[in-house]
Amino acid sequence: MLHFSKLKIAGLALAVLAGLLFSLPNFLSPQTRQSMPDFLPSSALNLGLDLQGGSHLLLSVDVKEVQNERLDGLVADVRLALRGAGIGYTGLGRVANGVSVSLRDSSQINQAREVLEDLAQPVAALVFGGFNNAVDLDITQNGDSGFTLTLTEEAIIARNSRTLQQSIEIIRRRIDELGTTEPSIQRQGDTRILVQVPGLDDPQRLKALLGQTAKMNFHLVDQTGSPYEVMNGKRAPAGARLVFTDTEPGVPYLIRRRAMVSGERLVDASIGFDPQTNAPEVNFRFDSVGGKKFGEVTKANIGRPFAIVLDDKIISAPVIQSAILGGAGRITGNFTVQEANDLAILLRAGALPAPMDILEERTVGPGLGADSVAAGRIALIVGFVAVIGFMLLSYNLFGLFANVALIVNMVLIMAVLSGLQATLTLPGIAGIVLTVGMAVDANVLIFERIREELRANKTPITAIDVGYSRALGTILDANVTTLLAAIILFQLGSGPIRGFAVTLAIGIVTSVFTAFTLTRFFISLWVRAKGRPAQLPL
Amino acid sequence: MWTLKLIAADTKVNFIRYRLIAFALSAFLMVGSVAVFMGNGLNFGIDFKGGTLIEISSEAEIDIAQLRGQLTGLNVGEVQIQQFGTPTDALIRVSEDSQAVSAQGGLSAVESIRNELQDRFEIRRVEVVGPQVSGELIQTGILAVVAAIASMLIYIWFRFEWQFSVGAVLALVHDVVLTIGIFSLLQLDFNLSILAAILTIVGYSMNDTVVVYDRVRENLRKFKKMQLDDLLNVAINETLSRTVMTSVTTLIALTALYVFGGEVIRGFTFAMIWGVLVGTYSSVFIASPLLLYLGVKRDWSGNQKD
Secondary structure, X not given: OOOOOHHHHHHHHHHHHHHHHHHHHHHOOHHHHHOOOOOOOOOOOEEOHHHHOXXXXXXXXXXXXXXXXXXXXXXXXXXXXXHHOOOOEEEEEEEOOEEEEEEOOHHHHHHHHHHHHOOOOEHHHOOOOOOOOXXXXXXXXXXXXXXXXXXXXXXXXXXXXXXXXXXXXHHHHHHHHOOOXXXXXXXXXXXXXXXXXXXXOOHHHHHHHHHOOOOEEEEEEOOOOOHHHHHOOOOOOOOEEEEEEOOOOOOEEEEEOOOOEEHHHEEEEEEEEOOOOOOEXXXXXXXXXXXXXXXXXXXXXXXXXXXXXXXXXXXXXXXXXOOOOOOEEEEOOOOOHHHHHHHHHHHHHOOOOOOEEEEEEEEEOHHHHHHHHHHHHHHHHHHHHHHHHHHHHHHHHHHHHHHHHHHHHHHHHHHHHHHHOOEEOHHHHHHHHHHHHXXXXXXXXXXXXXXXXXXXXXXXXXXXXXXXXXXXXHHHHHHHHHHHHHHHHHHHOOHHHHHHHHHHHHHHHHHHHHHHHHHHHHHHHHHHHHOOOOOOOO | OOOOOOOOOOOOOOHHHHHHHXXXXXXXXXXXXXXXXXXXXOEEXXXXXXXXXXXXXXXXXXXXXXXXXXXXXXXXXXXXXXXXXXXXXXXXXXXXXXXXXXXXXXXXXXXXXXXXXXXXXXXXXXXXXXXXXXXHHHHHHHHHHHHHHHHHHHHHHHHOOHHHHHHHHHHHHHHHHHHHHHXXXXXXXXXXXXXXXXXXXXXXXXXXXHHHHHHHHHHHHHOOXXXXXXXXXXXXXXXXXXXXXXXXXXXXXXXXXXXXXXXXXXXXXXXXXXXXXXXXXXXXXHHXXXXXXXXXXXXXXXXXXX
């Protein structure tokens, strides 16, 4: 056990050297790190949100909304298709998860089935490389003259997946507008998105930006009925519906259901200021199709009001003064500068395909983060010094060997964390401090075993040899259990807890490694230097 | 050459003789823990209960009573305020039912409180957990503890024999129950990090038990004719010095963390310290004597795996 081949020594030296290299960036200033040659590792520890400050938001995307939209559209499609084929129907409408329709004449049932089957779209059109040949509609017959159309499982999965991808894209665009560094936006499960934004000054603003669907449409105001009467229970005129302004209290308006121009036609938006009043406003521009449409509708409706509707609330309802040609316009709501700015961001980034809810928010201010780093550092230093002192008192020179191994251990943990760019969290620091206490365990097991062998009247060299080989099995068994716990923790945990599991696991591996290589190497050097020692400094 | 020896070289403590006292004590503590848990429940943090938590800090001492009056005026629901570590820090909790965690709703509790306090205090931390997430966290939490214990059971079963794995797992259950018991008794905040601590305790306690078991197995091969209770005693005594050394170094590190590591992880550190103490005790006084009753195999001659 005491013999080290040259190759092994070289390997050991290489491991320690690599550890030093990879942990080195943590002791350099960012400027020095920047100017280092490319072949040297230059990434420092990646601090978690709880240490550098920042916001963690777990969002849930309301995918049901998108399915409902598809089903609403389907009702209209079914109507058109059946009419087109000259098939009489009754009771066409939405049911819980689908659309149902009955035929007037049950002899047309086969013809109707064909017509309806044509409505189904292949699922592969929704996602590339998706389910081959699957279509998005299940058509089941009710009795001898009715059908129920429901979305297939594949269609729902594919649609949800696309909704999430689109949402992530739009969230990214919105957050990028905030100019923060390195936001992380990840899909979690089937309907969730995890957003992590480090070092943010104003978490409220982030939430405000993510909390809005930002679906903007332009509708003509319907002047054939009174919105107040509709509000009190009267039926709205055909093709119109009741919407309120975003003021408090909301003023009711009747608007045409059909949008004159959809917000999807917007290509740009920016903040501007009214030349007369200097009030903030939002300037926008349509694409050519939208611009042309907007021009036509405004030309035909001069003198009438129209409504700019954002997420089902009217933000502005101006009267059309003249035809708006050229495809550009401005929204003069009652904005503050920030509101106008944020609205411009939202319009530029585009609407979310579905509404989102914030399920979980964790925001840590930069002050607390810095305090946690400082506290963790002190705890680490104190724990480290105390354990080193204790080991020295207990095992003398061998204790010193173990301590050097412990120091190398710390370097290796830091190197692995920096190299893998794993996130260091506050519980992660706790994991390192805990490792300081537990890392000596492997050496303790070995040293105690050597002492036992000495008591059994073995020669020092035999005792060392036997001590190492006997302790090996125990050490492996004992550490596998802690490693198992760490792995399960990693699976379970979110952010900070994962950080703990990571440092704990790395610590276990490096401590076993150093005990069996480094400490042993020191001992073998010492034994060789002493010739045949009659006593061990243990 | 002088060295510090916490445990004398050749101890011959008859641990097995005290097993009934230890079993009685542990049974009492476990029953007590379950009783306290039934009566008091756990003081679940927002991770598991849902709700809002805000940590604030100020230059001057925070007048909790005055702050409470101020926040009650906001009508955000049931507000709990407590000092957090130092008199200049405070923790505000708003329970879930009064809090709609919807981005599109009106002004939520967090925003109202933030608006009210941000001029006079530094808002250091805000955590909002919705009911859906907290429910899932409870589920995954229970699952993780069960999975951890089950994986230990299987590992020990493979490496030793089923008798060992049963003994070890009973000791683990003992440690987990006692940790939950102390949190219930003292009504300490039970959050995700405490759950992480429990899982670490499971790992640590197992580590300790495995070291003793390993020696038991070795001695079973070495002393084929020795009475089992004597053999267990020998194994515990031989490993006693290591058991104590490792517990002490771990406790040293944890104490440093408890004292200097800051308020945020104090609960975690407390759980770990308690767990190391309980886990060390259970390895020696519960896991090992249990082998006496589980009937371990005496003839290991055909089994050479180490």
